[in-house]
Structure formats: structure tokens, C-alpha cells
Amino acid sequence: MLRRIYNGRTVPIIVDGRAFLTYKEASRYLLSLAPEARDKAYADMRSGAANGSGVEA
Numbered sequence: 001m002l003r004r005i006y007n008g009r010t011v012p013i014i015v016d017g018r019a020f021l022t023y024k025e026a027s028r029y030l031l032s033l034a035p036e037a038r039d040k041a042y043a044d045m046r047s048g049a050a051n052g053s054g055v056e057a
Contacts, residue, residue: 002026002042005049013048015041 003023005013012019013026020026026045030038 002030002045005045009049013045015044015048020045 006021006023006026009021012021014020015029018029020029030041033041
């Protein structure tokens with residue numbers, strides 16, 4: 001699902017003050033987080049993709 005969010009993205013998604021434009025950037029960031037923080041960050045990324053813009057969290 002993460003690949004779908006970032007496929008062809010031209011506007012970065014902003015989560016925790018960091019901008020993510022590619023799947024690899026987002027994946028590395030998510031893997032560095034604790035499980036609870038990872039779930040929240042992933043939900044923020046999904047929300048940002050659904051809105052078509054970045055999400056400030």
C-alpha cells in the first residue's frame with residue numbers, strides 16, 4: 001500500500017515535520033519508528049495521499 005501512496009507523487013507528504021516524496025524515503029522512516037509511532041505516521045501518510053497534499057502532524 002505504501003508504494004501506491006508514493007507512486008508518481010509530485011507533491012511530498014509531510015509527516016512529523018519531514019517531507020517524503022518517494023516510497024524508499026517513507027519506508028526507511030517508518031521502519032525507524034516504534035510500532036505505535038509507525039502506525040500513526042502511516043495513517044498520516046495515507047490521509048495526506050487521500051487529501052492530495054501534505055499533512056502536518
